[in-house]
Amino acid sequence: MNHRAMSEVSRHIFTGRFAALQEFCFKPASAEPLGFFRLGLSAVLLLQAWLLYPVFLEFSSAAGLVQREVARALVDPSLPTLNAAAGLLISWGLSEASALYFLGSCYVLSLGALLLGRGARCWALLAWYLHWCLVNTGYSGAYGADMYAHIFLFYLIWLPAGDAYVLGRWAKPVWSWQACLGIRVLQVHMGLSYLVSGVEKASGEMWWNGEILWRSLNMPGYSFMDFHWLAAYPLLPTLLGLATLVIEIGYGLAMSYGRTRRWWVVATCGMHLGIAVFLRLPIFGLLMCVPTLALFREKTLQH
Amino acid sequence: MNRRSDEGNITVSFFQGMVLSIALGHLLLVSLGAVYKDFPGNNPVSAGIQWYSKASGADSSYGFFAPRVGSKVRTIFDSIDGGGVKTTNLRLEKDSGREAAIRLGGFYDEFTSKEAEEDPEFRQQLGATLAAAIFTEHPEAVQAVLHLEEYDPVSMEAYRQGERSSWEEIYQATFARIEEKPSP
Known part of the structure; x- marks a missing residue:
C-alpha cells in the first residue's frame, strides 16, 4: 500500500471515529433518564432528611454532641458552613436551634421542589449548597x-433534569444534545468510580478470600442477624466478594454492550440492595441504585 | 444547536466544543480525585480548580470497604455523682436509627485516627466533647469515665478453631465537671 492510500485509510478511520464520538456526545437524546435520576435522588435524600430529623441538632448545633471547637478541627475550614447564615438569623432574635431548623427546612423544601421538577436547576443549586453547608456544619459524620449526594446534586445544577417528569407535563420529555452529553458524562463518571472502587478492593487480600464479607456481616452494629454460621461455608462469602469485584471492575465495559447491560443493571442493583439490607445502609444502597437504573436502561441508550 | 451535514454526520458548534472541553476537564478532575491526587500547583488558578473539585465532589475517592474493613470502635461511660455513686455502661447511642449511628460511628473512628494516635491532647478533646454530652444527660454526675473499646473480628479460620471476638478496652480517661461560677 502506498503512502497516499495509507493516509486515505487513516483519514477514513479518523473521521469515522470522530463522527462516532460526535454522535456519542451530541446526538439529541431524551431527558427522561435525567428526569428519573432527579426523581430518584431527591426522593432518597428526602427519606434521609426524615431519618435524620430527630438527631439534626445533635450533629449540627454548638450545644450538640460534638463541641464546635472539636468539630472545627475535623472539618476543612475552607468549606462553607451554615454558621454565617445561622449567625445572621440569631442576630435577628432567633435561637440557634430555630435558625438551624429554618435552614434545614429550606434544604428539605428545595429537595421537595426538585422532586416536582419546575425550576429544577435553581432548586438543585439551593439543595446542593445547603447540603454542602449542612455536611460541614458541626460534625455531620x-x-x-x-x-x-453532593456529586449528584452538583450535576443536577447543570444538566437538563427538569426537561422530563415535571409536574404538569409528565409525559413529554424534551430531546436535546445537552441531555445526551449530560447522560454521557454521568455514565463515564459512574464507570470510573466503580472501576477505581473495584481495583482498590482487589488490592486487598480480604476481598479474595471472603474475609471482607465475614468481617462486615459480623461487625456489631452492621448486621441485623448473626452471620457467624458463614465460617462453616467460606465458599459463599468468597464467591460474593469475587462477584463484587467483577461487577465493579466490569461495570463500565459491561454497560457499554447491549448483551451484558441488562444483567449488569440487575447485578449492580442487587449488590446495592444487598448492602442496604445486610449491612443496614439503606440510604447508601438506594442512592447507588438511582444512577444505574436511570442511566443504563435500554430506553436511555436509544436516541 | 447541532446540525447534520450533507453526509448525515452531526456537526459540532464552537459552543458545543467548549461545553465538551469543560466536561472533559471535569472528568479529568474526577479521575485525579479517584486516585487520591489533588490538582497540582500552588497558585491562584490551581487553588481555584482545587476549590471547584471540592464544590463539585470531583475530589472524591471511592474506596468503600477497600482494601479491607478495619475494626469497630465504641465508647462507654461511667458516671460518678457527688456522693460517689457510680452508674456504669452509659451509651451515647440512642434509639435514633442507623443513619445517626453511622455518623456517631464516624466520630468514634476519629479516636483511632493517625492524628489522635499521635496527639494525646486531641484524643482527650474528642473524649471531653462526648463527656460533656454525658454531663448534660446526667446533671447529677460530677465525673465521667470514658472507656474506648475496639472490636476486631477474628478470621473465619480462627473462628472455626474456637477463637471468639470481643470488645477490648484501648483507652480510658476521666473527666470532671467544671462548675460555672455565677456572675456577680
Whole structure:
C-alpha cells in the first residue's frame, strides 16, 4: 500500500471515529433518564432528611454532641458552613436551634421542589449548597451516601433534569444534545468510580478470600442477624466478594454492550440492595441504585 | 444547536466544543480525585480548580470497604455523682436509627485516627466533647469515665478453631465537671 492510500485509510478511520464520538456526545437524546435520576435522588435524600430529623441538632448545633471547637478541627475550614447564615438569623432574635431548623427546612423544601421538577436547576443549586453547608456544619459524620449526594446534586445544577417528569407535563420529555452529553458524562463518571472502587478492593487480600464479607456481616452494629454460621461455608462469602469485584471492575465495559447491560443493571442493583439490607445502609444502597437504573436502561441508550 | 451535514454526520458548534472541553476537564478532575491526587500547583488558578473539585465532589475517592474493613470502635461511660455513686455502661447511642449511628460511628473512628494516635491532647478533646454530652444527660454526675473499646473480628479460620471476638478496652480517661461560677 502506498503512502497516499495509507493516509486515505487513516483519514477514513479518523473521521469515522470522530463522527462516532460526535454522535456519542451530541446526538439529541431524551431527558427522561435525567428526569428519573432527579426523581430518584431527591426522593432518597428526602427519606434521609426524615431519618435524620430527630438527631439534626445533635450533629449540627454548638450545644450538640460534638463541641464546635472539636468539630472545627475535623472539618476543612475552607468549606462553607451554615454558621454565617445561622449567625445572621440569631442576630435577628432567633435561637440557634430555630435558625438551624429554618435552614434545614429550606434544604428539605428545595429537595421537595426538585422532586416536582419546575425550576429544577435553581432548586438543585439551593439543595446542593445547603447540603454542602449542612455536611460541614458541626460534625455531620458524612459518609459515602453524603459524598455521592453532593456529586449528584452538583450535576443536577447543570444538566437538563427538569426537561422530563415535571409536574404538569409528565409525559413529554424534551430531546436535546445537552441531555445526551449530560447522560454521557454521568455514565463515564459512574464507570470510573466503580472501576477505581473495584481495583482498590482487589488490592486487598480480604476481598479474595471472603474475609471482607465475614468481617462486615459480623461487625456489631452492621448486621441485623448473626452471620457467624458463614465460617462453616467460606465458599459463599468468597464467591460474593469475587462477584463484587467483577461487577465493579466490569461495570463500565459491561454497560457499554447491549448483551451484558441488562444483567449488569440487575447485578449492580442487587449488590446495592444487598448492602442496604445486610449491612443496614439503606440510604447508601438506594442512592447507588438511582444512577444505574436511570442511566443504563435500554430506553436511555436509544436516541 | 447541532446540525447534520450533507453526509448525515452531526456537526459540532464552537459552543458545543467548549461545553465538551469543560466536561472533559471535569472528568479529568474526577479521575485525579479517584486516585487520591489533588490538582497540582500552588497558585491562584490551581487553588481555584482545587476549590471547584471540592464544590463539585470531583475530589472524591471511592474506596468503600477497600482494601479491607478495619475494626469497630465504641465508647462507654461511667458516671460518678457527688456522693460517689457510680452508674456504669452509659451509651451515647440512642434509639435514633442507623443513619445517626453511622455518623456517631464516624466520630468514634476519629479516636483511632493517625492524628489522635499521635496527639494525646486531641484524643482527650474528642473524649471531653462526648463527656460533656454525658454531663448534660446526667446533671447529677460530677465525673465521667470514658472507656474506648475496639472490636476486631477474628478470621473465619480462627473462628472455626474456637477463637471468639470481643470488645477490648484501648483507652480510658476521666473527666470532671467544671462548675460555672455565677456572675456577680
